[in-house]
Amino acid sequence: MEILLKNPTFLLQILIYFHHFTLIFSRTPEFSILNCLKTQKITNFTLHPSSNHHSSVHYNHLLEFSLQNLRVSGDSTPKPTAIIIPETKEQLANSVLCCRRSSQEIRIRCGGHSYEGLSSIPRGSNPFVIIDLMNLNRVIVDLESETAWVEGGATLGELYAAIAAQSSYLGFPAGVGPTVGVSGHFAGGGIGVLSRKYGLSADNVLDVGLIDAEGRDLGRAQMGEEVFWALRGGGGGNWGVVYGWKVQLVHVPEKVTCFGVTKQGPIHELAQLIYKWQLVAPNLDDGLHISIYTTSTSTKVDLNVIEQDYIEMSWIESVLYFSGLPKGSTIHDLKSRYSSNKFYMKTKSDYVQDPISIEGVENLLEMAALEPKGLLLLDPYGGIMDRISDDSIAFPHRKGNLYNILYALFWKEEDDENRCLSWIRSIYENMTSFVSSNPRASYVNYVDLDLGTIDYTKNNNDIVEISKVWGKKYFLGNYDRLVRVKTFIDPQNVFSHQQGIFPLNVRTHDEF
Numbered sequence: 131m132e133i134l135l136k137n138p139t140f141l142l143q144i145l146i147y148f149h150h151f152t153l154i155f156s157r158t159p160e161f162s163i164l165n166c167l168k169t170q171k172i173t174n175f176t177l178h179p180s181s182n183h184h185s186s187v188h189y190n191h192l193l194e195f196s197l198q199n200l201r202v203s204g205d206s207t208p209k210p211t212a213i214i215i216p217e218t219k220e221q222l223a224n225s226v227l228c229c230r231r232s233s234q235e236i237r238i239r240c241g242g243h244s245y246e247g248l249s250s251i252p253r254g255s256n257p258f259v260i261i262d263l264m265n266l267n268r269v270i271v272d273l274e275s276e277t278a279w280v281e282g283g284a285t286l287g288e289l290y291a292a293i294a295a296q297s298s299y300l301g302f303p304a305g306v307g308p309t310v311g312v313s314g315h316f317a318g319g320g321i322g323v324l325s326r327k328y329g330l331s332a333d334n335v336l337d338v339g340l341i342d343a344e345g346r347d348l349g350r351a352q353m354g355e356e357v358f359w360a361l362r363g364g365g366g367g368n369w370g371v372v373y374g375w376k377v378q379l380v381h382v383p384e385k386v387t388c389f390g391v392t393k394q395g396p397i398h399e400l401a402q403l404i405y406k407w408q409l410v411a412p413n414l415d416d417g418l419h420i421s422i423y424t425t426s427t428s429t430k431v432d433l434n435v436i437e438q439d440y441i442e443m444s445w446i447e448s449v450l451y452f453s454g455l456p457k458g459s460t461i462h463d464l465k466s467r468y469s470s471n472k473f474y475m476k477t478k479s480d481y482v483q484d485p486i487s488i489e490g491v492e493n494l495l496e497m498a499a500l501e502p503k504g505l506l507l508l509d510p511y512g513g514i515m516d517r518i519s520d521d522s523i524a525f526p527h528r529k530g531n532l533y534n535i536l537y538a539l540f541w542k543e544e545d546d547e548n549r550c551l552s553w554i555r556s557i558y559e560n561m562t563s564f565v566s567s568n569p570r571a572s573y574v575n576y577v578d579l580d581l582g583t584i585d586y587t588k589n590n591n592d593i594v595e596i597s598k599v600w601g602k603k604y605f606l607g608n609y610d611r612l613v614r615v616k617t618f619i620d621p622q623n624v625f626s627h628q629q630g631i632f633p634l635n636v637r638t639h640d641e642f
């Protein structure tokens with residue numbers, strides 16, 4: 131200290147030297163992350179081809195592997211500086227720290243099924259890194275406690291297959307797509323055919339391992355009940371990286387009965403069926419789940435099923451039956467993570483609280499008929515969903531909801547994106563008076579950027595207020611509590627996306 135004060139030129143030299151160094155670093159973000167990863171002995175990663183360290187073939191393969199929405203795969207979509215594939219919890223924590231040290235935004239990817247591709251794109255123009263959890267996909271089933279420990283990168287198919295390998299009487303309530311990741315899914319709730327009986331996936335989570343923004347490894351006891359509450363339904367990508375989930379498995383009978391019936395007919399007849407379905411399906415015994423799936427050429431409904439339509443099978447066979455995998459697929463196929471048939475996609479969602487009038491249903495079907503690639507999925511609520519309180523976990527859509535509507539559109543390159551988007555937006559607009567209002571509720575796992583986004587090029591001093599617009603739609607009365615949890619667990623907003631939950635006292639231009 132004394133020496134420096136007596137020798138100011140020396141101090142000056144040091145400063146210049148340092149300044150020079152930082153300039154070199156900031157010109158090549160790949161260089162700085164590469165060094166950090168090497169130091170931490172993280173070997174499975176690939177850098178952007180412009181770094182000349184890795185081939186573009188390898189990079190593109192890893193980028194596309196779990197990227198499920200082609201809308202975010204084009205040349206105009208910003209590409210990550212690096213894709214890191216940690217293989218242990220320690221590597222995961224160090225990956226987070228390396229990204230922070232080299233000023234990279236962090237994207238966490240599990241199954242990559244975010245309907246807006248949020249796990250693969252940056253929120254603005256900052257450089258970013260994808261931490262892809264595909265190698266953290268172990269599932270350990272404990273028959274004695276009837277629980278499973280599921281690593282944060284596993285898929286639903288891997289979870290289902292691991293349970294079935296050990297038991298024919300245990301199952302787990304979660305969604306139907308086998309390549310959907312457990313982490314995005316559980317973080318947003320996770321609804322499936324067992325949900326009227328056993329609730330959401332998130333209702334059956336017992337513990338969570340979370341890597342926070344400081345790279346700390348927190349279990350339920352360390353993170354506290356408020357954070358644990360937020361992790362169950364408060365949406366993926368907001369809190370930290372979930373390294374693993376401990377879940378309660380549920381009892382399934384030896385045989386379950388499934389049916390899928392296709393009804394075709396004039397709109398006014400199908401509207402009668404759907405009109406009746408909404409009065410019946412949410413009030414059936416908890417053990418019955420009957421959803422409606424419509425495309426403009428066919429409508430699958432349950433009413434008037436005849437005996438031959440029923441097929442008895444084991445629970446795991448029913449998982450395969452609903453999985454969308456080709457006929458003849460086996461339990462082993464549930465574990466395949468790659469979907470080769472990729473689409474451009476857009477979804478929106480609604481909650482229905484009062485039965486829609488027959489005219490309203492006709493309206494819906496008429497609008498649906500305008501787009502051959504459009505589809506609607508009507509999922510009944512009720513059952514145990516009515517008996518779990520709105521704030522038991524962060525997912526809020528409980529008693530009073532008859533069903534959820536998913537509006538979806540999957541298209542290919544040759545289709546006209548503008549036509550597709552305008553169809554789905556107008557059907558949503560058209561349904562306004564028939565669905566929930568003040569706020570018009572949405573399901574966060576059917577994430578929809580039309581509800582609003584943060585513009586990162588601007589100063590957003592009132593960011594918490596701006597994000598209330600979508601926050602209230604996804605989380606209703608739980609939104610304010612989620613903001614408090616966010617402020618506690620991630621005050622610097624390290625984990626975020628276009629439609630995040632933001633901490634109090636952070637402005638977007640202050641980040642990093």
Ligand SMILES: Cc1cc2nc3c(=O)[nH]c(=O)nc-3n(C[C@H](O)[C@H](O)[C@H](O)COP(=O)(O)OP(=O)(O)OC[C@H]3O[C@@H](n4cnc5c(N)ncnc54)[C@H](O)[C@@H]3O)c2cc1C
Pocket residue numbers: 198237238239240241242243244245247248249263282283304305306307309310311312313314315317318319320321322365366367368370371372373575576627
């Ligand atoms: C074919 C298909 C079928 C579906 N079926 C159903 C269904 O039956 N029921 C239902 O409820 N939903 C369903 N969904 C919606 C699905 O639940 C959501 O898209 C879910 O968020 C996908 O999770 P993911 O891990 O695959 O996605 P990702 O894109 O990997 O992640 C989604 C979000 O979670 C974050 N995230 C991922 N991993 C972690 C982690 N380890 N820690 C913290 N944040 C993380 C991501 O950053 C991103 O913001 C379906 C979606 C598709 C495409």
Ligand SMILES: *[C@@H]1O[C@H](CO)[C@@H](O)[C@H](O)[C@H]1NC(C)=O
Pocket residue numbers: 173174175215264265
């Ligand atoms: C990295 O992980 C991927 C996915 O499991 C695997 O295909 C690849 O071989 C691994 N690469 C290295 C260098 O370990």
Ligand SMILES: *[C@@H]1O[C@H](CO)[C@@H](O)[C@H](O)[C@H]1NC(C)=O
Pocket residue numbers: 493496497559560
């Ligand atoms: C909704 O669609 C129906 C049928 O296509 C149409 O008659 C009606 O005017 C539309 N309503 C709105 C609000 O757009």
